[in-house]
Amino acid sequence: MTVAKIKNMEDFAAVSGISRPTLSKYFNDPNSVRATTKLRIEAALKQHDYRPNVYAINQNRRQTRTIGLVVPNLTDPFFAGIARTLEGLILRAGFTPVLLSSHDGPDQELDNLESLRAIKPAGVLLAPLGRASDLAGVAAFAQDCPTVLFDSNLDGIGDAFFGSDNRQSVGLIVDYLCRSGEPPVFFEMKTPINPNAYKRRSAYIAAMEQLGHDPQLVQVEGDGWGFEEIGFRGGSKALTDRQFKTNTVLCSNDRLAIGLLSAAFEKGLRVGRGAGSALRIAGHDDHPFSKFTCPSLTTISQDYDSISTRSVETVLALIERGERAQSREAALFSGTLVLRGSA
Amino acid sequence: MTVAKIKNMEDFAAVSGISRPTLSKYFNDPNSVRATTKLRIEAALKQHDYRPNVYAINQNRRQTRTIGLVVPNLTDPFFAGIARTLEGLILRAGFTPVLLSSHDGPDQELDNLESLRAIKPAGVLLAPLGRASDLAGVAAFAQDCPTVLFDSNLDGIGDAFFGSDNRQSVGLIVDYLCRSGEPPVFFEMKTPINPNAYKRRSAYIAAMEQLGHDPQLVQVEGDGWGFEEIGFRGGSKALTDRQFKTNTVLCSNDRLAIGLLSAAFEKGLRVGRGAGSALRIAGHDDHPFSKFTCPSLTTISQDYDSISTRSVETVLALIERGERAQSREAALFSGTLVLRGSA
DNA sequence: TATAATATTTTACGCGCGTAAAATATTTAT
DNA sequence: ATAAATATTTTACGCGCGTAAAATATTATA
Incomplete structure (x- = not known):
């Protein structure tokens, strides 16, 4: 540090x-x-501690080096967890991630896109709310800015989509459950907000039929995103009313399963694949907490490494090329079975 | 929308x-x-869809209207959840929140502060890592920028601190546990990273002694932030080795409790306050998932409404006054008992 | 060492807006 | 209606940096 303060690049040019x-x-x-000049600059930087003004930089650059990252919640x-992974990948590529949460609300989702518009990101990674999304609004944004969708697909919106192959993953776990015990009943919300939920439902039905079993759906009421609570309430009712035709339940996602697990516990039902168990419960997603439920949750782990890297690679390619995708890319990745105590 | 595109404020001045x-x-x-002019402007805005360039704005303003928000993870x-609440309060005050996660790492924490320095926020709300924080680095930042600490205190750093009164809250739950059954053993990490953990430990000891009981600490190994995993491993060992002198365990936080709950389940121990239960387990923090554990977790709910509002109010006051606090404000808020199934 | 290739410097302009001061217009009070 | 108070317009400058073109310096090639 010297006495004279470095206010701008010109000052720094003078001293360096x-x-x-x-x-x-x-x-x-x-x-x-x-x-050699790089070394000279870096030597000077150590002495004078100067940082370029980001606002001046971004005002004058043709393109910023920020990438927007919007997740449902x-x-x-x-x-x-996914957001953290993506942030890391974006940083490694020399870009600055800007993370925003839609708080499960379509209004907030649009607000986020508006905020991003204001900072003119080079590209955006968006995990949309799904059915709840304001399709026209999201589409309008995606038209103006290179946008890669992940997790939930919105038909035809954005330059690309990467997500999970629900058909494969649900098939996998249905298959396992049928081989290891009674065929599963499918536990889900009546009107899910997430498009994956619909895919999982039909994947369940298809898998069951292929195995020669009768698909059984238990659809619980409740809207919003308090999945654990919905799973708990709906699960309590379903258990009381004996809605589960077999002793095995496949939940549309882990958060519902956590609620159902809680409901089963309250009813005094023993959950697990052991001999003395009354119920088997499985989930989907390998939620961070599913390892610590009682019993730990058998579930599907999505291949989020692949989804993340492909999403980032794709948005980076779009930025590099400087032009929008001529055809919309889409890829689904396979999940793997995570065998734990609950089923 | 008109044919002529509005590129800047000058264009918009012309058409409006x-x-x-x-x-x-x-x-x-x-x-x-x-x-009247406000109406004229807003009418024109509806026709022409112009937005000022944030970079140009922030380059020229004496002060930005962004407030940094840094949380441990x-x-x-x-x-x-807290971040969401704070974001709402900041928005309501007419400022723009910028949310950053330290990912439980002191390097990332410093990186975050450096990133914030680059965008020249009007103020910063920081929940530091605690013992793991780079104290000198954080202090240096706090000297340059109005900074309010919350959740974890760092002695003398920042203009103010708001957090929980661990002495009160731990006293409350120790008192309850003693009244309703055997006195609790305290379950914690041997070398916690969080300053609150130390306060809770001494609060436990003080409360026990006041009630005439012998404090019992079970301190588990493990570093890092995988509290559930640490609680699970340490809990398994403690249960096997019969380290718990009574049938009641108070955990330093809910995440440890979730791990311990999982360990108890695996051991076939029934947890709860019922007659047939072998163990009572209580936590601290009212973690979002504590409602859905099996059994649901008896815990302490911190008064985060108060902590949040006071923190935001304080940083806003600092910004308004335009000068730093002459004396460091600090306030602790009381927690309340959340009675559930586990204890 | 001469030549070509590559880096750096010089010079100059522009980005979109904040902001200040003086001149002018509008509203409010008398 | 007139004067005073308040808003708006005009004019002008500056913020800190990107970027382009031409001139100059440095390095690599032969």
Whole structure:
């Protein structure tokens, strides 16, 4: 630190003996200048502690180096974990992630996109709410800004979509449950907000029919996103009313399963695949807490490594090319069975 | 929308018939202009869809209207929930929140503060990692930017601190547990990263002694932030080794309790306050999932409404005054007992 | 060492807006 | 209706940096 304060790049050019345009080049890409000048600049940086003004930078650049990242709800540890992974990938690529949560609300989702519009991101990774999303609003945004959807698909919106192959994953766990005991009843919300839920329902039906079993749906009431609560209430009722035709229940997702598990416990039902158990319960998603439920939850782990890397790679490619995708890419990744205590 | 595209405020001044300086005033505070001109501007806005460039704005303003918000880890639903509350309060005050997660790492915590420095926030709300924090780094930041700490205190750092009165809350639950059964053993990590953990430990000891009981600590190994896993492993060992002197365990936080609950289940121990139960387990924090554990978790709910509002109010006051606090404010809020099935 | 290739410097302009001061218009009070 | 108070417009400058083109310096190639 010296006495004279470095206010801007010009000041820093003066004390470092490097011209301002060269400094500008350096800050945009340290390796775009000669190795010797790079060393000189970095030596000067250590002495004077100067940082370019991000606002001035972004005002003048043709394109910012920020990538927007919108998830349905950060309160859900599942999405919080994914967001963290994506942030890491974005940083590694030399971009700055801006993370926003839609708080399970379509209004907030649109607000988030508006906020992003204001900061002119180079691209956006969006896990939309799904059925609840304002399709026209999201589509309008995606038209103006390179947008890759993940987790939930919105037909035809965005440059690409990456998600899970629900047909495969649900088939996998239905198959396992049928082989290891009674065929599963499917436990879900009557009117899910998430498109994956619909895919999982039909995947369940298809898998059951293929195995020669009669599909059984138990659909609980409740709207909103308090899945655990909905699973608990609906599960309590279903158990009381003996709605489950077999002793095995496949839940549309882990959060519902956590609620159902809680309901079963309250009813004094022993859950698990042991001999003395009254009920088997399985979930889907490998929620961070599913390892610690009582009993631990047998579930499906989505291949979120692949989904994440492909999503980031794709948005980076779009940014690099500088033009929008001519055809909408879409890929589904396979899940794996996570065998635990509950089924 | 008209054919001519509005690129900047000057263009918009032309089509709206309002001078640019007046428009600037309007965008900084819509009520600072005459009501009639406000209407004219808003009518024009509906026709032309113009938004000021945030980068140009922030480059020229003496102060931005963003408030940084840093939490230890968004993957923890507890902090994700708090972050959401704080975001709402900040928005309501007319500021823009920028949410960052330290991912439980002191390096990331410093990185976050550096990122915030770059965007020159008007103020910052920081829930530090605690013992793991780079104290010098955080202190240096807090010196340059109005900073209010919450959740975990760092001695003398920041303009204010708001958190929970662990002495009160732990006293409350120890008291309850003693009245309703055997006195609790305290279950915690040997070397906690969080300062609250130390306060809770001594609060437990003090409360026990006051009630004439012998404090019993069961301290488990493990570092890092996988509290559930640590609670599970340590809990399994403690149960096997019969380390719990009584049938009642008070956990330092809910996440440890969730792990212990899982360990007890695996051991076939029935947890709860019923007659046939072998163990009572209580937690602290009212973690979002504590309602759905098996059995549901008796715990302490921190007064996060108060902590949140006071924190935001304080940082806003600092911003308003335009000068730093002359004396460091600190306040602790009382928790309440949440009676559920586990104890 | 001469030449070509590459980096850097110089010079100059523009980005979109905040902000200040003076001149002018509008509203409110008398 | 007139004067005073308040809003708006005009004019002008500055913020900190990107970027382009031409001139110059440095390095690599032969």
